[in-house]
Amino acid sequence: MPFSGAWGSASTIARMLASNVVSAELEAAGKLEGLGKKQAKQFVNDGVNSRAQELAEAIADHVRESGRFATVEAVNGYINISYDALSVARRLLHEVLRQDDTYGHAPEATHPGRIMIEHSQLNTHKAAHVGHLRNVCLGVAVTNIARAAGYTIMPTTYIGDIGRHVIQCLWCYREFHQGEEPHRKGSRGRWLGDIYAESSARLTFRKSVLAFLDRVIQENIVFVEAIDRMLKKLWADHNESEDIAYLLGCVSNQKAIDPAVFVDDTVMVKFWPIIGEQLTQERDAPPPEPDDTAGTVTPEGEDQPETMSPEERVEEWARLNATMADWWPQSATWEQEIKDTFQLWEQKDPEFVALWEKTREWSMIELREIFDEFGATFDEWFCESGVEDAGRKIVRDLLEEGIAEISEGLPVVKIDEKLGLETETYRTMPILRSDGTTLYSTKDLALTRMKFVDYGVDTAVWVVDVRQSLYFDQISKILEISGFAQAANTIHLGYEFVALPTGTISSRKGNAPMLEDVRGLMLDRAARVIEQKNPQMDRAAREKVAWQVGIGAIKYTMLARDSNKVIVFDPEEALSFDGHAAPYIQYAHARACRILEHAGWDTAAANAAVETIDLPEPAPEELSLLQTISDFPAVVQRAGAEYRPLYLTNYVYDLSKTFNDFYHACPVLRSDEPVKTARLTLVAATRVTLRNGLALLGINAPEEM
RNA sequence: GCGCCUGUAGCUCAGGGGAUAGAGCGUUGGGUUGCGGACUCAAAGGCCGUAGGUUCGAAUCCUACCAGGCGUACCA
Numbered sequence: 208m209p210f211s212g213a214w215g216s217a218s219t220i221a222r223m224l225a226s227n228v229v230s231a232e233l234e235a236a237g238k239l240e241g242l243g244k245k246q247a248k249q250f251v252n253d254g255v256n257s258r259a260q261e262l263a264e265a266i267a268d269h270v271r272e273s274g275r276f277a278t279v280e281a282v283n284g285y286i287n288i289s290y291d292a293l294s295v296a297r298r299l300l301h302e303v304l305r306q307d308d309t310y311g312h313a314p315e316a317t318h319p320g321r322i323m324i325e326h327s328q329l330n331t332h333k334a335a336h337v338g339h340l341r342n343v344c345l346g347v348a349v350t351n352i353a354r355a356a357g358y359t360i361m362p363t364t365y366i367g368d369i370g371r372h373v374i375q376c377l378w379c380y381r382e383f384h385q386g387e388e389p390h391r392k393g394s395r396g397r398w399l400g401d402i403y404a405e406s407s408a409r410l411t412f413r414k415s416v417l418a419f420l421d422r423v424i425q426e427n428i429v430f431v432e433a434i435d436r437m438l439k440k441l442w443a444d445h446n447e448s449e450d451i452a453y454l455l456g457c458v459s460n461q462k463a464i465d466p467a468v469f470v471d472d473t474v475m476v477k478f479w480p481i482i483g484e485q486l487t488q489e490r491d492a493p494p495p496e497p498d499d500t501a502g503t504v505t506p507e508g509e510d511q512p513e514t515m516s517p518e519e520r521v522e523e524w525a526r527l528n529a530t531m532a533d534w535w536p537q538s539a540t541w542e543q544e545i546k547d548t549f550q551l552w553e554q555k556d557p558e559f560v561a562l563w564e565k566t567r568e569w570s571m572i573e574l575r576e577i578f579d580e581f582g583a584t585f586d587e588w589f590c591e592s593g594v595e596d597a598g599r600k601i602v603r604d605l606l607e608e609g610i611a612e613i614s615e616g617l618p619v620v621k622i623d624e625k626l627g628l629e630t631e632t633y634r635t636m637p638i639l640r641s642d643g644t645t646l647y648s649t650k651d652l653a654l655t656r657m658k659f660v661d662y663g664v665d666t667a668v669w670v671v672d673v674r675q676s677l678y679f680d681q682i683s684k685i686l687e688i689s690g691f692a693q694a695a696n697t698i699h700l701g702y703e704f705v706a707l708p709t710g711t712i713s714s715r716k717g718n719a720p721m722l723e724d725v726r727g728l729m730l731d732r733a734a735r736v737i738e739q740k741n742p743q744m745d746r747a748a749r750e751k752v753a754w755q756v757g758i759g760a761i762k763y764t765m766l767a768r769d770s771n772k773v774i775v776f777d778p779e780e781a782l783s784f785d786g787h788a789a790p791y792i793q794y795a796h797a798r799a800c801r802i803l804e805h806a807g808w809d810t811a812a813a814n815a816a817v818e819t820i821d822l823p824e825p826a827p828e829e830l831s832l833l834q835t836i837s838d839f840p841a842v843v844q845r846a847g848a849e850y851r852p853l854y855l856t857n858y859v860y861d862l863s864k865t866f867n868d869f870y871h872a873c874p875v876l877r878s879d880e881p882v883k884t885a886r887l888t889l890v891a892a893t894r895v896t897l898r899n900g901l902a903l904l905g906i907n908a909p910e911e912m
Numbered sequence: 913g914c915g916c917c918u919g920u921a922g923c924u925c926a927g928g929g930g931a932u933a934g935a936g937c938g939u940u941g942g943g944u945u946g947c948g949g950a951c952u953c954a955a956a957g958g959c960c961g962u963a964g965g966u967u968c969g970a971a972u973c974c975u976a977c978c979a980g981g982c983g984u985a986c987c988a
Contacts, residue, residue: 210931217930217931219929219930219931222930222968222969223968225968226967226968226969227968229968230968248967248968251968252968252969253968254968255968255969256968259968282931283931284930284931285930285931328988330988367988370987370988371987371988372988614985615985615986616986617985617986618986619985619986621985630914630915631913631914631915631984632914632915634914634915634984634985635985636985637985637986638986639986640986641986642986644986646986646987646988647987647988648986672988673916673917673982673983674916674982674983675983675988676915676916676917676982676983677915677916677983677984678983678988701916701917703917703918703981703982704982736950737950740948740950741948741950767925767926768924768925769925769926771916771917771918772917772918772925773918773981775924777924780924780937783936783937784950785936785937785950786935786936786937787924787925787926787935787936787937788936790950791936791950791951793950794948794950794951795951797948797950798947798948798951801947801948802947803947805947806947845928853926857926857927857935860926860935860936861935864935867951867952868952870947870951871951871952871953874946874947875947876947877947890947911948912950
């Protein structure tokens, strides 16, 4: 246990002893007899403080006599032992500088077993968003750290190259963009992402229209009355009066509209301009507030559901209006078309498979770019398309073994039943769709079995959104039931989602900040700041540093929060270059580099000097910096064992702060020998430790910025 | 219903059973012709969700409750 003001550690032994001694004495003296447990404790407690101090003093005297420590003091019942700073400092600095890039790393295979970490499960045919970014950052950091801590790590990824999103994208491509090429800007992978987004917009179009109408009808009485009148206009030139009557009924009774009831489906297209007219009118000439406040008192402080402003209503109406005439009539059959497209894949239609292969590669190029940029490397790339067949086989096996059964027309495993659990715990997992197409679970069962059988993995880690925790428990239990002991060693490293300040992320709704956008935003901002702070830096260096700082800031933001906490990704805050963030740490590193540069020191010079350093009277700031540097390997061990990069983000921040304290209090270049050399080696060791710490987080340490 | 997660300064969060619970942001007021001010010092600000329990000692471990979020058979 550390204590402030000196380099050493504190022992709580005197306190523990004191409580034993005091209670034994009191008992012997018979003072505890007849007292309640509570009172007895109170008695003991009263005696402990003073007694601990007495004991601490006695022990301290004894330890002091051994002469092995610089100082031994008894304070508040704790024994504070501080080391002989000079000899320990020499040893530490020597080790740090000698080990250089590997300081803090444990020897390979320090811990037994082979651990496979699967992360960064990106999708082809679809744009990645900030949630994926958290995954990549976490996966990379956990891999680096666990490896440095001496575990045998196999990083892998699992690409979603088939599944509903791919089918949707390709359906949209074939129907509406066949033969097109991307516009000037952007890669083909990104363009496919746009097509996927379009397919989602198309498929949810009816729902969006109805939800919007429903909302406006519920929220706005004036609107309802006006529409009621205006519908009569429509009556005149529409020949299906039943539809008009139906719409009229829905609106005036504030009921949801069901398009299945329409005789003529295009009535919605005709109805839409009328709505727009009314909404525009309301926006431009707001009706007076209804004077019924006496009747409906809104309780203060209670959260009202957010109502849309007139501007927002017109905006949303216009967004839907842009495609209304084109999409509404067609959209009724699109769901069926998706199902048909699914069948093309299932039947391995050659033309369709060829298209899939071609477009898949477009996306893969982009994925490799993302992985390169964020420092993700993999021993193996798994793909969903590669485990579908193995998935069907495992389903057959499970059925044969009686582990799975057909229920409600599809194969499922009733896990609780198989485990003999009375209370519902793992529930029932479907493992294949009733139409024979594969589910995510089909493929994950097969893949996880492959990890055990073909890769000899002892521990399988999934870095996946925390909402899938029941799902992974189910996968794990099913494999355990079918005889895989390793299934007990599967770890779901879940993390919470990344949200915008205004609401939840959902790529389907198109309001998610895309990985690409966040990246661009951060790089621009970093470039601007560097230009402002360091205008004399040459262009090439500036671009490189802007990249290091921008990406570093993203990574630090993603890692400096516990996995089970939601990150509210406020671009403004993430872009802040002050305080508890990557640039502060990178800056400390750059300053350390600059000091060494001024002194003309390189690694060799530091190594040569460390043998003979002398620190006659170490300052508290020096001691605390030494102590922090010496903590590094233990931090790596803890972060590795628990898969928690957070310990390291905290550590590098702490080290930077300690270093800032040090150089603020202790001049390096301006001090006299031998202090100057001693301090320079301290700076050199700080630089090494900071660089190594950042490297484990996947963050670059620029030498100037 | 059941299960998982969260609750600490105005806000965002650290906190490995131990000393007076710490940072950043924000607020207020200071510092340096300096090894680059992307720095630094200080002040103000806390029934650590509530109530019990374990312990010499609990923000930390256990139980119950309250509040919020998420999950809960053919989404991924």
